[in-house]
Amino acid sequence: MRLVVPVLLLALTVPLSGCSKAPATDGKIHLKYWAVWNGFELEAMRSVVDLFNRSQDRIHVDLLSISFLERKLLVATAGGNPPDIFSLGYEWVVDYAQKNAILPLDGYLERAGIKREDYIPVFWDQCLFDNRVWGLPINGSCIAFHYNKAHFREAGLDPGNPPKTLAELEAIEPKLNRFSGNRIERLAFIPSSQDPDWWPYCWPWFFGGELWDGKDKLTLTSPECVEAYEWVASFPKRLGAARIQPLRASFGNLFASSQNPFLSGKLSCLFQGSWMASFVEKYAPGLEFGVAPMPTKTQDLYGTTVVEGDVIFIPAGTKDPDASFEFIKFVASQRGTELFCTGMRSVNPRAVRSEEFMRNHPNPNIEQFDALARGDKAHYAPKVSIWYEMLDEMQVVLSQAWLHQIPPARALAKAQDRLQARLEQELERWRLVSRARHAEWDAFIEKSRKGVPLQ
Amino acid sequence: MTPVERRDLRVGLLFISPWIMGFGAFMLYPLGASLYYSLCDYSVLSTPVFTGLHNYTTLARDDVFLQALSNTLIYGAMALPVTMVLSLALALLLHAPFPGRGVFRTVFFLPSLVPLVAMAILWKWLLNVDHGLINHFLGWFEIPPVDWLGSVRWSKVSMVLPAAWGIGGAMVIYLASLQDVPVHLYEAAKLDGASYWRQFWHVTLPVISPVIYFNLIMTIIGLLQVFVVPYIMTEGGPSRSTLFYVQYLYDTAFRYLRMGYACAMAWILFVIILGLTLLATWATAKRIYYMAEE
Missing domain, CATH: 3.40.190.10 (Periplasmic binding protein-like II)
Known part of the structure; x- marks a missing residue:
């Protein structure tokens, strides 16, 4: 009888222990990156992730292929355990921004010197909502x-x-x-x-x-x-x-x-x-x-x-958005994006692309697609x-x-x-909550612009 | 309560405490939470805002909701008789003594072991207009190919077919109950000169009536909650003809991020199922015969 209580308590802790996070032993910041791709598309991103992991020794990104990402993200965010970075189609920008599922990047972008002119307008505009930038385009089609x-x-x-x-x-x-x-x-x-x-x-x-x-x-x-x-x-x-x-x-x-x-x-x-x-x-x-x-x-x-474009986001509730942005900056760099888009066989959303990128591109019709995206009739x-x-x-x-x-x-x-x-x-609802949201967003943008540690 | 009884109660409660906690955490709390959220504007991502009965009144005016509800009821009305009759008929056939009976029982039960997703994909192929086996067979009889999944006319019927294919579970329950019918009742009936049909009607059916009732209730519940098979086969199309209740609920919650609204739908479905179950109980009350009562 005396043993029953401790044994039961012990038994109860077993399933719960799975929830706690094992600390990284290598002293690096470990970031979880969720993406929907698999097959050659996942490999394309993996090559970028590997390059990033090798390029520095402070941050390590783990790329995970997640099916039904948008649904799992919902549950993970609600449960307070979102990934550190994720990629989805641009169509989610408005809904996620309004519902506070993602962080505005304006402060970071300003600090990193990334501007609208760096991108083909249509791809950049896909990432905007309410005059704020919510993600960066990393590939286009x-x-x-x-x-x-x-x-x-x-x-x-x-x-x-x-x-x-x-x-x-x-x-x-x-x-x-x-x-x-x-x-x-x-x-x-x-x-x-x-x-x-x-x-x-x-x-x-x-x-x-x-x-x-x-x-x-x-x-x-x-x-x-x-x-x-x-x-x-x-x-x-x-x-x-x-x-x-x-x-x-x-x-x-x-x-x-x-x-x-x-x-x-x-x-x-x-x-x-x-x-x-x-x-x-x-x-x-x-x-x-x-x-x-x-x-x-x-x-x-x-x-x-x-x-259509894939966008890379920082989910709200992530522990170290500064580190997440470090990685995003790398993916969004000319080298990162070109490596990824070559692997994806897709259009490079950046305004400037190297000659080498166009020459070695595996898609035989890349010139046409590139021209279409740059045209003024892209919807x-x-x-x-x-x-x-x-x-x-x-x-x-x-x-x-x-x-x-x-x-x-x-x-x-x-x-x-x-x-x-x-x-x-929805607009009515948005009118009711937008002021509170704007205040939260602008506070975050201000903080990230100054680079104050966000812990 | 004597001290011994009190101690036994304490120990008993302690022993079942993990299950009580599990029930509380994984059943009771979610149930209560969903009832509360059904009264809120809630998207999972942001905090719920209490809006009273707004979700329920909006639902009453939501055409898609009403269409999904009517689709589900029509589907249920088609699939219920088919699955009920078919599973009992199969059980009767497989109850009769004949060589290789065990093999047939296994074969007919096997489809219900196929995971629903695999079953949906399988049927999607079987019902394909151009390459499907079903149209291929129809072709032998000079019947032109039927657009099973692409036409509003046939799409609901196409959903009944996989349901009829997965009746193995109900069939096994019938089989077990058929083996339970006392032999002396048949012997008495035979002495009175009852035909096979009369024996079935006056002996078999009354004795297995509680099982029929059980299968009826479970089938109603299962049919009204149909989700995986149509979701994979047609995603609700063409033009929402196979959009069933639970799929609309799921889309509302996870695709449109309207969890509060979806919770309200879930509670309405609960009330509908409860109502139909009570109706079935009331309608069959006088016709169910429990041997044990005697």
């Missing part, structure tokens, strides 16, 4: 029109001169499409290549439309937006919904395989990201493809693209805290248009009503 050159040649088209307008794209369709009875042998292009789509919201940009006014109003019911989704709906109508749906559906399971319709030659043109080159190399090495801007409604819009997701609700809603709009469930104008009106109401709710 553009979405562009990929086309099969052999198909073009075979159809009597000039592979050096892909269509520039949507009318031209439609005009070459009959030359590329091949049907045998009710089956597709080859299709020129479809604007929805999987469900869920990756960019169900992108089409208005190619019609000169916008998704919002840049402040507090969504503009989904504008004539350009309606026209864009009517264009989407015209494909199943023109080509036969039952006939082309299987091709669209097959993308879902098969994107990363040799059965991917573009890689297997069933689809001649595809709207995809700069990473497509890696898939071609892996699954269809013989495929001869070209990259060009996506055709647009009118000539003046030609060059429109969707730009990205609206900076609203309800972005993921908006993304899901736009997916519904696209599906409804594609499946001809309801007319696109009505689908957009429904989405507009729902999202605008949500946006206003």
Whole structure:
């Protein structure tokens, strides 16, 4: 009996002991870096991390590949044990900043002399919210029109001169499409290549439309937006919904395989990201493809693209943000970013890139992607805290248009009503808390600018 | 209470104290916290702000919530009879004596051992329009390919198929209960000239009725909480036709960072399940026969 209590207490401490952190024995500051990548992408970052770890002996960064990072970050932050650094897409900036999950970098950037001019504007702007910088862009990608050159040649088209307008794209369709009875042998292009789509919201940009006014109003019911989704709906109508749906559906399971319709030659043109080159190399090495801007409604819009970037952040609640920024500074340096972007086969978000970077870049079409990102028609997701609700809603709009469930104008009106109401709710909430947040942020920026130890 | 009883109680409590603490920390506290958060504006990342019943009143006007709820009820109404009848029918077949019975029992139980994620991926392939086995078989009968996962018409049906495939658990419970039906009841029925069907109706069914009731309740709960399979197969698409209750709850909590709102949804689901369970209990109360009561 006398032994029972100590034994039970001991038993209870066993599971709890796992929570305490073992102190580092090498005297270095150890930082946990969470990233979503795996495979060659993770290796690309690992090479940067290794270089950093070797470059000095004060800080050691441990890179971890975390699936569903955004969800685990939520739990880890709430539990008071966030990583020291993490990378995610730029789409999270607003939500995380508003909810105090990340730290503003302005003070550090000023001290390190990193400015907007150091970056291609679109990538820098992705990291801004409320006039503060929340992370640094470390790699970029553009979405562009990929086309099969052999198909073009075979159809009597000039592979050096892909269509520039949507009318031209439609005009070459009959030359590329091949049907045998009710089956597709080859299709020129479809604007929805999987469900869920990756960019169900992108089409208005190619019609000169916008998704919002840049402040507090969504503009989904504008004539350009309606026209864009009517264009989407015209494909199943023109080509036969039952006939082309299987091709669209097959993308879902098969994107990363040799059965991917573009890689297997069933689809001649595809709207995809700069990473497509890696898939071609892996699954269809013989495929001869070209990259060009996506055709647009009118000539003046030609060059429109969707730009995405990965951003490196310091989560709020981390113990040593100074040390975290040391690492971020290294990754964001020309050497760090170029090493990473070469490994990622992606666009370098920095304004200046070395000749060597462009020459040795493994992506054969890097020049085009680079030019697209630097162009003045680069678009990205609206900076609203309800972005993921908006993304899901736009997916519904696209599906409804594609499946001809309801007319696109009505689908957009429904989405507009729902999202605008949500946006206003969020803006109202933000009005209530923003003053307190601003005070916290500015205090941190001030501290980090001066370099006062932040322990 | 005598001193001995009091000591026994103390020792007993001490022995179960780790479980009491575990229950408190991992069940009771989260339950209470989620009830409180359901009355708050809460994103996990920032401190909760009490907003009263605001989440609940907003939910009543949330079209997507209502769609997810109706999707779930429709799915439940389709899958419940299918799984209930199928699992009992299979159990009856596998209860009958025939050579290789053990092998068949194993084979039919096996699918329920497949992890849900693997099962979802498997069915995603089986139901693929172009490359799926199911459309391939339909092709033998000159039936044109069905767009199982890509059309609003078929997407919910496609979710019932994996549910029907995973009935092994319920089947085994039925099998066990069938073996429990006293033989003398069958013998008496046979002497009275009862056919197989009459024996089933008047002997088997009443005796196993508590088990049917148990399976009914568990199936209702399981179906209303369906999540993994549709989440992986369609992510709620096309155009939210397979967006089920728990997926919307999950997205709301972890994708839209609206934990308070999601907690309110969780409590509403709890009330719905409780209501349906009580309804099922009330509806079957007079039809369940517990032998032990005699």
